[in-house]
Amino acid sequence: MHSQQDLRFTEGPLPRTATSHAYSVRDVVRLDDEAMIWSESNAASRMESIMPVAALVMLCIAIGLGYMGVMVTLEPTLGIAMRVFASASAGLSAAALTAIAFLCVKLSIGSKQSDLHFFRKSRKVFCIVDGRHCLLDWNNVRPYARVGYGMVQFGAPLMMALDLMEIYPEAPETWRLRFTVDGPLPDREACQQSWELIRRYMDEAPEAMPATFVVDQSHWTTSLLERGPLSAGGAGKEMIERIRAMNWNVFMVPQYLASVLLWLVFWPEPLSQMLYAHFKRPVAPPAELLASNSLLGSSAHYSILRPSPRDIAGRRKAALQVAVACSICCLISITGWGLITYSLLFLRT
Numbered sequence: 001m002h003s004q005q006d007l008r009f010t011e012g013p014l015p016r017t018a019t020s021h022a023y024s025v026r027d028v029v030r031l032d033d034e035a036m037i038w039s040e041s042n043a044a045s046r047m048e049s050i051m052p053v054a055a056l057v058m059l060c061i062a063i064g065l066g067y068m069g070v071m072v073t074l075e076p077t078l079g080i081a082m083r084v085f086a087s088a089s090a091g092l093s094a095a096a097l098t099a100i101a102f103l104c105v106k107l108s109i110g111s112k113q114s115d116l117h118f119f120r121k122s123r124k125v126f127c128i129v130d131g132r133h134c135l136l137d138w139n140n141v142r143p144y145a146r147v148g149y150g151m152v153q154f155g156a157p158l159m160m161a162l163d164l165m166e167i168y169p170e171a172p173e174t175w176r177l178r179f180t181v182d183g184p185l186p187d188r189e190a191c192q193q194s195w196e197l198i199r200r201y202m203d204e205a206p207e208a209m210p211a212t213f214v215v216d217q218s219h220w221t222t223s224l225l226e227r228g229p230l231s232a233g234g235a236g237k238e239m240i241e242r243i244r245a246m247n248w249n250v251f252m253v254p255q256y257l258a259s260v261l262l263w264l265v266f267w268p269e270p271l272s273q274m275l276y277a278h279f280k281r282p283v284a285p286p287a288e289l290l291a292s293n294s295l296l297g298s299s300a301h302y303s304i305l306r307p308s309p310r311d312i313a314g315r316r317k318a319a320l321q322v323a324v325a326c327s328i329c330c331l332i333s334i335t336g337w338g339l340i341t342y343s344l345l346f347l348r349t
Contacts, residue, residue, distance in 0.1 A: 023196075029214065037118070039217060058101035065097070142164075162183065164179065166178070197209075206302045223274050225315065227273075229270035251321065
C-alpha cells in the first residue's frame with residue numbers, strides 16, 4: 001500500500017499516449033479548429049490584481065508621512081536639528097514609497113503572464129511566463145509530471161503540476177524549453193489526464209475531444225466565480241461543482257464561509273481580484289505568430305457544452321451571493337479601518 005501511494009506522486013516523463021480521461025483544472029476560453037486557449041493561471045492573476053491596491057496603500061502612507069514631516073517642521077518646541085532630520089526622513093520615505101507604488105502599478109498593468117495558446121494548424125504552443133515568451137514546436141513537445149506547485153504551505157497536501165518541455169530531436173534526453181501548463185493537480189494521473197486533453201486537441205481533434213464548456217471571461221459571473229476571490233489557485237472548476245452540489249448556495253460550503261472572515265479584515269483582496277478579473281484584457285501573442293493563425297475559427301465540429309437554464313440561474317444566484325457578501329464585508333472593513341486611522345491621526349491627546 002505504501003509503494004502504491006508513492007507511485008501517485010512519482011516525478012518524471014509521462015507516456016505520450018494513454019487511455020486516461022481528458023481533463024484540466026484550467027478553464028477553456030476558446031475552442032475551434034484554429035486554436036484552443038486555456039485561461040491564465042489564477043495564481044498569477046491574483047498576485048497582479050493586488051498590485052494596484054498595494055500602490056494605493058503606499059501612496060496613502062507616503063501622504064501620511066509627508067503630512068507628519070510638515071507638522072514636525074512647524075513644531076516650535078523642537079530644535080532645528082530635530083526638525084531638519086525628521087522632515088528629511090519623512091521626505092525620503094515618502095519618495096521611496098511613491099516609487100514603490102509606481103512599480104506596483106507598472107507590474108500590474110504590464111502583465112507578465114498570458115493565456116495558454118495551442119495552435120493546432122501551425123503546431124505551436126505559446127505562453128508568456130514571468131515576462132518570458134515561451135514558444136514550443138509541438139512535434140518535439142513531451143509531457144513531464146512535476147512534484148509541487150506554487151508556494152509550499154505547511155500542512156497542505158502534496159500537489160503536482162504538468163510541465164511541457166521541448167526536446168532536441170537529435171538529443172531526446174535534453175530539453176530546450178520547459179514551463180508549467182496545468183496545476184495544482186492531485187497526483188500523477190491528473191497530470192496524464194491534462195496532457196491527454198492537450199494531445200487529443202493537437203493530434204486527433206475534433207472527434208477525440210471530450211465535451212467541453214467554454215468560459216466567457218468577460219461575463220460578470222465569471223469574474224465573481226471562476227476568476228473571483230473564492231477560486232484561489234485556479235480551482236474555478238472545482239468551486240463550481242461544490243456550489244452546484246449545494247444548490248448554488250455558496251456559503252453552505254464551510255471553506256467559503258471561512259473566507260468571509262478574511263474579507264472583514266483585508267477588504268482590498270476580494271474587491272481587487274473581481275475588478276481585475278473583469279477589466280483585464282488578455283496579453284496577445286506576438287503579431288508574427290498570429291499572422292499564421294486566424295483569430296476566428298470554426299467550432300462547428302467540436303462538442304461544446306452549453307449551460308442549462310437552471311445552471312444560468314444558479315450561477316447568477318451564486319454570483320449575487322458573492323457580490324453582496326463581499327460588499328458588506330468591504331463596507332464593514334473600510335469603516336473599521338477608517339475609524340482606527342481617524343483616531344490615530346486626529347484624536348491624539
